[in-house]
Amino acid sequence: MRPWLRLFALVLPVVTALPLAAAEFRAAWVASVHNINFPSKPGLSAESQKAQILQILDVAKRARLNALLVQVRPEGDALYESAIEPWSRFLSGTQGVSPGYDPLAFFIAEGRKRGIGIHAWINPYRVATNAAADRSSKSPASRLAGSVRRVGRQLWMDPGSPEAQDYIVTVVRDLVRRYPVAGVHLDDYFYPYPETYSGPFPDEATYARYRAAGGSLARADWRRHSVNTLVRKLQAAVHGTRPGALFGVSPFGIYTKGQPADVKAGLDQLNELYSDPVAWLQQGWVDYLAPQLYWRDGGPQSFTALLRWWRNPGVNPRGIPIFPGIAIERLGGKHDWPAGEIAKQLDLTRAIGPQPNGTGFILWDFAPLKKNAKGILPVVAGN
Numbered sequence: 001m002r003p004w005l006r007l008f009a010l011v012l013p014v015v016t017a018l019p020l021a022a023a024e025f026r027a028a029w030v031a032s033v034h035n036i037n038f039p040s041k042p043g044l045s046a047e048s049q050k051a052q053i054l055q056i057l058d059v060a061k062r063a064r065l066n067a068l069l070v071q072v073r074p075e076g077d078a079l080y081e082s083a084i085e086p087w088s089r090f091l092s093g094t095q096g097v098s099p100g101y102d103p104l105a106f107f108i109a110e111g112r113k114r115g116i117g118i119h120a121w122i123n124p125y126r127v128a129t130n131a132a133a134d135r136s137s138k139s140p141a142s143r144l145a146g147s148v149r150r151v152g153r154q155l156w157m158d159p160g161s162p163e164a165q166d167y168i169v170t171v172v173r174d175l176v177r178r179y180p181v182a183g184v185h186l187d188d189y190f191y192p193y194p195e196t197y198s199g200p201f202p203d204e205a206t207y208a209r210y211r212a213a214g215g216s217l218a219r220a221d222w223r224r225h226s227v228n229t230l231v232r233k234l235q236a237a238v239h240g241t242r243p244g245a246l247f248g249v250s251p252f253g254i255y256t257k258g259q260p261a262d263v264k265a266g267l268d269q270l271n272e273l274y275s276d277p278v279a280w281l282q283q284g285w286v287d288y289l290a291p292q293l294y295w296r297d298g299g300p301q302s303f304t305a306l307l308r309w310w311r312n313p314g315v316n317p318r319g320i321p322i323f324p325g326i327a328i329e330r331l332g333g334k335h336d337w338p339a340g341e342i343a344k345q346l347d348l349t350r351a352i353g354p355q356p357n358g359t360g361f362i363l364w365d366f367a368p369l370k371k372n373a374k375g376i377l378p379v380v381a382g383n
Contacts, residue, residue: 024350025288025323025360027067028369029121030056032090033074033129037366038103042093046100049091053106059370061114063380068111069185069362072104073122073171075129076140076157080104080179084171086136096136104179117182119246120175123189124168124230128155140167147206152197159191159274160206160226169233176241183246184238188292190227190275193267223274232285250290250325250362251277253306260309264300281316289320290362294327296341303345307352319356324349326361328368328376339374346383 031037038056039049060068072079077088077095080103086096091103104120111118127141127148135141140157141148147161157164172184191201207219217225235247254263255278256270270276280286291310295301303324309315310322326345330337349361363369368376 023066025067025321025358025362026063026065027069027119027323027360028060028063028065028363028366029325030068030070030366031074032071032079032088033123035090037370038070039091042090049099049103050101050106053103054110056366056370057107057110057114057116059366059377060116063369063377065363065380066115067117067119067182068107068366069119069121070104070107071121071123072175073120074126075123076127076155077136080175082171082174084138084174085140086138089133095134096138104181108180119183119185119248120179120181121185121187122172122175124186124234125157125159125164125192126154126189127157129153131155149202151192151201154192154196156192158201158203158206159230160203160210160223165226165230165233168230169237172234173237173241176238176245181242181245183248183287184234185247185290186231186234186249188250188252188269188273188275191223191273194272220271220274224270224276224279227275228279228285231280232283235285235287246287248288248290248323249277249280249286250292251275253291253293253295253325254301255309255315260305263302263305263309278315281318281320284318284320286320288323288358288360289316290323290325292325292327292364293345294325294330294364296337297344297348304348304352307348311352311354313354319354321355321358321360323360323362325364328363328373328380329365331368331373331376339376339379342376343379343383346380 035041039052074088074090076085078085079088079091087098089095091099108118131150131153141155144164144167147158147164149156149158176184207222210222238245238247252267252269254265254269257265257268277289281289293303293306295303297303307324326342328342346361350359
């Protein structure tokens with residue numbers, strides 16, 4: 001057992017994952033950061049934004065999706081009414097300015113009419129995608145300044161800061177208490193990706209404080225322990241505040257170099273992002289995991305090889321559902337996948353086992369569905 005897992009085993013009880021419904025989990029991500037999916041641009045009227053939400057939900061229903069993961073906290077902000085954090089600038093154009101309605105409440109109400117559960121997708125640590133952009137005084141850049149670091153062009157909460165961890169848990173508990181979301185979802189942004197900044201993550205002071213208080217973990221282990229702490233606390237907060245709501249994470253699709261052995265890895269998630277999704281599976285700290293398997297089947301990062309690895313009982317002894325992220329975005333651009341590649345991957349999500357507690361998938365991102373790129377909408381609806 002790794003040292004940071006041994007520490008958890010001694011002091012934290014295991015929370016068993018909530019059972020998922022027997023129905024297949026059929027979902028897509030709806031991104032708000034940089035106005036990728038919603039709203040199409042900042043500053044639109046409330047009625048225009050509502051019309052875009054209705055269009056998204058209607059397309060999702062036509063695709064036979066039963067869940068949407070809506071990004072409601074892209075950078076220490078909110079796409080919902082919050083007394084803690086400011087309105088997102090991706091809504092109005094100015095952080096802290098109301099769009100004139102509550103997007104999350106509208107998504108939930110209209111999703112319910114169509115049988116689509118809305119999961120609140122949050123970026124836990126990112127405070128600003130552009131450190132130079134104007135920010136509200138309610139931004140954690142001001143309210144939690146001692147725990148916020150500059151990394152490249154971005155502002156980032158220090159994952160090793162107990163104050164940052166407590167703050168994020170408070171934000172999530174408040175969100176889940178006031179909104180009947182189907183769940184809370186984290187993506188793969190824990191420690192920032194190395195290509196976004198140069199040099200080591202600036203956590204010298206935080207680590208020194210940890211060591212001065214008697215901590216003995218090496219820095220890499222301490223970083224993973226810090227991320228594990230937040231994941232564990234968030235699952236407990238979601239379950240304790242809204243029983244039945246799900247807590248899931250979509251990590252990078254390859255665990256670490258050499259695992260699995262037959263897959264070529266560039267990024268080392270375990271040792272560069274300091275996130276250990278295998279620990280989350282083994283300890284039962286997530287209700288599902290959605291590794292981002294954004295590669296073609298049969299290639300150097302084969303979809304089949306990766307999905308088989310994540311569902312292997314040696315990696316996932318509790319049989320926690322693995323809902324792979326499927327990159328319909330790659331129907332366009334330099335990748336130019338055929339729709340048949342997506343059809344094949346959808347079939348593989350059901351064929352590759354074991355999957356004792358449910359199967360499903362999450363599509364990245366929503367735009368190809370909305371545009372019906374290469375006829376993808378009927379492909380998804382028919383699979």
